[in-house]
Amino acid sequence: MRSPVLPLTWHLAKSSGRRGLQSHLLAAAASAVGALILLVLLAATLGSADRADRTAWRTPDAAPTQRATAAQTLTTTYVRDKPVTVVTLAQLPHRGPAPAPPGIDRFPAPGQTYLSPALAKLMRELPASQLGDRFPTRTGYGTIGDAGLAAPEELVAVVGRTSTDPAITRATDGGEVDLLAASALVSGFDGASPSAFTASDQDIALLGGGLLIVPVIVLAAAAGRLGAASREQRLAALRLAGATPRQILTMTGVESAAVGLAGALVGTLAYVLLLPALTEVPYGIGTWYAEELWVGLPWLLSVVLALTALTALSAVSGLRAVARSPLGVAQQADPRRTRKVRLALFAAITGFVVISAQSGSQGTMQKLGLIVLVYGAFWILGPWVVDRLGRTVGRFARRPATLLAARRLSDDPRGAWRTVSGLVLAGFVAGFFTVGQIGIIGVHYPGQIALPMEHGNPRVAVAQARERLKEAEVTATVRTATPDSILGATEGVVVQVRGGQAAIDTAITALTPLTPGNPPRTDDYPNAENTAVNKLIGQIGLASLALGFLVAAASAGLTAAATVLDRRRVYGLLRLAGVPLKVLDRARVRETALPLVVLAGGTTAAGTFAALEINKAFGTSVSASGLVQLSACGVVGLATMFAALVGSRPLLRKVTEERSQDPD
Amino acid sequence: MSAVLAGNQLTKTYGSTTALAGVDIEVHGRESLAIMGPSGSGKSTLLHTLAGIIRPDGGQVLLRGERIDNLGEERLSALRRKRFGFVFQFGQLLPELPAEENVALPLMLEGMPRRKAVKQARRWFEPLGLDGLELRRPGQLSGGQAQRVAIARALVIEPDVVFADEPTGALDQTTGTEVIRLLTTVTRDQGASLVMVTHDADVAAHCDRILQVRDGRIGVHSPYTSA
Ligand SMILES: Nc1ncnc2c1ncn2[C@@H]1O[C@H](COP(=O)(O)OP(=O)(O)OP(=O)(O)O)[C@@H](O)[C@H]1O
Ligand SMILES: [Mg+2]
Numbered sequence: 001m002r003s004p005v006l007p008l009t010w011h012l013a014k015s016s017g018r019r020g021l022q023s024h025l026l027a028a029a030a031s032a033v034g035a036l037i038l039l040v041l042l043a044a045t046l047g048s049a050d051r052a053d054r055t056a057w058r059t060p061d062a063a064p065t066q067r068a069t070a071a072q073t074l075t076t077t078y079v080r081d082k083p084v085t086v087v088t089l090a091q092l093p094h095r096g097p098a099p100a101p102p103g104i105d106r107f108p109a110p111g112q113t114y115l116s117p118a119l120a121k122l123m124r125e126l127p128a129s130q131l132g133d134r135f136p137t138r139t140g141y142g143t144i145g146d147a148g149l150a151a152p153e154e155l156v157a158v159v160g161r162t163s164t165d166p167a168i169t170r171a172t173d174g175g176e177v178d179l180l181a182a183s184a185l186v187s188g189f190d191g192a193s194p195s196a197f198t199a200s201d202q203d204i205a206l207l208g209g210g211l212l213i214v215p216v217i218v219l220a221a222a223a224g225r226l227g228a229a230s231r232e233q234r235l236a237a238l239r240l241a242g243a244t245p246r247q248i249l250t251m252t253g254v255e256s257a258a259v260g261l262a263g264a265l266v267g268t269l270a271y272v273l274l275l276p277a278l279t280e281v282p283y284g285i286g287t288w289y290a291e292e293l294w295v296g297l298p299w300l301l302s303v304v305l306a307l308t309a310l311t312a313l314s315a316v317s318g319l320r321a322v323a324r325s326p327l328g329v330a331q332q333a334d335p336r337r338t339r340k341v342r343l344a345l346f347a348a349i350t351g352f353v354v355i356s357a358q359s360g361s362q363g364t365m366q367k368l369g370l371i372v373l374v375y376g377a378f379w380i381l382g383p384w385v386v387d388r389l390g391r392t393v394g395r396f397a398r399r400p401a402t403l404l405a406a407r408r409l410s411d412d413p414r415g416a417w418r419t420v421s422g423l424v425l426a427g428f429v430a431g432f433f434t435v436g437q438i439g440i441i442g443v444h445y446p447g448q449i450a451l452p453m454e455h456g457n458p459r460v461a462v463a464q465a466r467e468r469l470k471e472a473e474v475t476a477t478v479r480t481a482t483p484d485s486i487l488g489a490t491e492g493v494v495v496q497v498r499g500g501q502a503a504i505d506t507a508i509t510a511l512t513p514l515t516p517g518n519p520p521r522t523d524d525y526p527n528a529e530n531t532a533v534n535k536l537i538g539q540i541g542l543a544s545l546a547l548g549f550l551v552a553a554a555s556a557g558l559t560a561a562a563t564v565l566d567r568r569r570v571y572g573l574l575r576l577a578g579v580p581l582k583v584l585d586r587a588r589v590r591e592t593a594l595p596l597v598v599l600a601g602g603t604t605a606a607g608t609f610a611a612l613e614i615n616k617a618f619g620t621s622v623s624a625s626g627l628v629q630l631s632a633c634g635v636v637g638l639a640t641m642f643a644a645l646v647g648s649r650p651l652l653r654k655v656t657e658e659r660s661q662d663p664d
Numbered sequence: 665m666s667a668v669l670a671g672n673q674l675t676k677t678y679g680s681t682t683a684l685a686g687v688d689i690e691v692h693g694r695e696s697l698a699i700m701g702p703s704g705s706g707k708s709t710l711l712h713t714l715a716g717i718i719r720p721d722g723g724q725v726l727l728r729g730e731r732i733d734n735l736g737e738e739r740l741s742a743l744r745r746k747r748f749g750f751v752f753q754f755g756q757l758l759p760e761l762p763a764e765e766n767v768a769l770p771l772m773l774e775g776m777p778r779r780k781a782v783k784q785a786r787r788w789f790e791p792l793g794l795d796g797l798e799l800r801r802p803g804q805l806s807g808g809q810a811q812r813v814a815i816a817r818a819l820v821i822e823p824d825v826v827f828a829d830e831p832t833g834a835l836d837q838t839t840g841t842e843v844i845r846l847l848t849t850v851t852r853d854q855g856a857s858l859v860m861v862t863h864d865a866d867v868a869a870h871c872d873r874i875l876q877v878r879d880g881r882i883g884v885h886s887p888y889t890s891a
Pocket of ligand 1: 681682703709710
């Protein structure tokens with residue numbers, strides 16, 4: 001390469017000394033945090049899809065009758081309130097051999113039972129009368145390998161039977177309505193419908209990702225600006241010395257891209273090293289297999305490239321002023337005013353959201369859309385509130401530190417908003433997920449066990465059930481089903497068990513043979529999907545909060561450091577003139593604390609409100625434990641932010657001392 | 665005639681560099697003193713030592729007869745805030761504060777209520793030719809205007825001594841001359857002394873006295889009598 005730009009960039013970067021290094025390190029750190037969080041979000045999203053795919057083989061995908069080789073049913077039975085997925089398989093006579101299902105080396109012969117390791121363990125722990133007796137075999141189980149499971153904790157059984165077994169012939173196909181039961185003739189195991197317990201994983205993970213992506217991008221962009229700010233003087237000098245704008249932009253771009261790249265690589269490395277720990281984070285059905293959370297090289301590369309580009313772009317765009325005029329570096333002449341339109345827009349958007357939420361009956365995607373809208377509304381409103389806040393406080397401030405902080409807020413409301421946005425939006429998420437938890441409890445029949453009966457006579461079944469329960473020594477009343485039961489309109493038998501969970505599990509086990517192909521149900525059964533989704537939302541809410549705080553603290557720390565580095569000269573000179581460091585430091589803290597307290601409080605309330613509104617259709621309950629969680633999160637978040645601010649105090653001291661004191 | 669500020673046998677070294685090699689200097693009341701000399705001769709070091717920013721390795725600094733070179737950092741900082749004013753080459757104004765608040769800042773730091781401080785600050789705008797610029801922010805001021813705001817800020821606390829290190833270094837000739845004229849006259853009217861480092865002989869000519877510094881020593885005394 002003949003161009004002198006690259007070698008010169010390298011030379012200047014090397015010789016920029018400790019100051020240059022400081023801001024390079026900070027910028028790289030921000031890029032690293034950004035890369036790590038992006039990869040974690042990607043891993044959760046892609047991993048959720050992967051996991052759902054790994055459960056799809058259990059729901060039979062009907063093959064044309066002539067080509068079918070086996071009969072497959074899917075049923076779900078509950079033990080200790082946890083779902084056990086039971087896949088029953090039967091080779092069809094006079095047909096070619098059926099293939100082996102995933103995780104098992106051969107097609108199970110009649111009487112053979114394969115268990116997932118977690119189920120095998122549970123079976124060893126519980127008496128056979130509570131769990132083991134629900135399966136035809138009681139000894140010599142096979143093991144379902146990882147290939148057939150989506151999570152190590154999954155409770156899955158594969159049972160081999162003959163094709164004439166009632167468990168096969170009488171099994172019902174729940175179709176679209178009941179995703180926990182299915183039955184069909186199959187020719188293989190390449191079904192496409194994921195289990196009801198993993199089907200929503202990706203949607204909810206995407207929701208978390210959607211909430212976090214903007215703060216992450218803001219963080220990475222801030223990294224670029226930080227690097228650029230510290231180079232401004234030097235580049236202005238170069239410009240005076242005759243470098244062309246293009247050369248300056250190239251140098252800036254190359255240098256910050258290198259910094260962004262280094263940070264992104266570190267973040268990627270952190271992701272790789274953290275992978276074993278990440279697999280231990282429970283989500284939905286349980287923890288993860290490493291391969292599910294491994295995003296793969298193409299995604300790794302994309303994230304690294306994206307962050308590198310983002311850092312470079314924001315650095316270059318921040319530097320255009322220097323490139324244009326050598327002396328026009330110093331500062332913007334006019335404070336960037338924010339307009340009232342923002343308030344109007346915010347009102348319009350929230351109004352729209354409230355109205356749409358009240359009209360009810362949205363699908364998941366629409367609900368997500370509404371959340372994103374509310375979220376966007378805050379990005380519009382935030383700077384305006386900061387600006388107002390700055391002007392109001394500026395009018396009444398009595399102490400110099402407060403005045404300084406207020407003036408800085410209204411000087412660059414968008415910048416101030418960016419600093420606190422991470423935590424403010426985390427507050428929104430917190431309010432949304434913790435307090436306004438969706439309380440969808442479809443049906444509530446404690447102690448009830450229901451036997452759906454599409455075949456046979458319920459009256460006869462009642463007598464049989466009484467006998468079996470007596471033998472199992474369970475106290476219970478048995479009657480034919482009324483509409484007010486778990487079964488609703490379906491015919492069957494309803495058992496009311498007295499006693500705890502052990503009695504219920506014993507009763508289920510004792511009653512299982514009565515309705516082959518249709519295991520007895522507790523109220524867990526109709527609630528399955530809602531329970532799964534609620535759990536997912538709770539977990540994603542917590543994860544978003546934790547990551548949100550990480551981003552927020554990184555943003556705050558970075559901005560605090562950037563402020564100090566940017567103001568090096570004026571702060572240094574003020575200190576020479578005798579302005580106490582304390583005043584400068586207090587101004588810095590107030591500048592973050594003011595908008596934070598006002599906005600985070602506001603958005604947390606709004607998040608709670610939004611959750612209440614959006615879920616109104618389902619009847620939301622405000623959870624008291626959620627309030628406690630929320631306050632705890634608020635305290636932790638604030639503490640983290642201020643730790644980040646205090647963390648940059650030594651930098652402030654050092655930077656302002658540089659001109660006045662002896663070299664060390 | 666007793667000196668407002670005096671340095672006795674001041675020495676300062678940085679590693680093997682001798683920045684001050686035994687300087688004796690006196691600054692009298694209402695006097696303006698220019699310090700000239702080649703680059704690296706120790707002018708800024710001398711100014712900073714007199715102003716209590718740098719501690720000398722040897723010698724004493726006396727303000728109205730009392731030693732200040734041995735005070736603690738806190739006391740020195742308070743002293744600079746209350747008794748000295750500073751005008752630097754550029755970039756000393758807080759960019760987000762309007763001019764009048766920049767000027768009022770030292771008063772507010774001393775606990776004066778904001779309204780009163782701003783009112784007092786405004787009084788300096790007219791004599792410094794800054795009328796009507798009270799609410800401009802530094803980014804909206806020309807270099808010369810910004811320096812005059814800096815002068816107002818240095819004088820607002822009614823200091824004993826104003827220190828200026830190349831206050832016109834970033835200005836063109838005409839603007840620089842105007843700023844210096846204002847700096848010397850307003851400082852004298854105020855009853856303060858002025859210690860100014862400059863490279864520019866024309867600028868120095870506005871002062872009562874010129875000191876030449878060479879290799880950390882006071883060279884030729886050239887009493888440039890005017891007043
Ligand atoms: N912090 C420091 N560390 C090391 N050497 C220093 C430091 N400050 C000043 N010096 C050295 O002390 C000598 C005097 O510096 P000083 O800044 O006083 O010069 P000056 O006369 O103000 O020069 P100029 O006209 O270029 O501003 C120089 O050789 C300088 O390199
Ligand atoms: Mg100097």
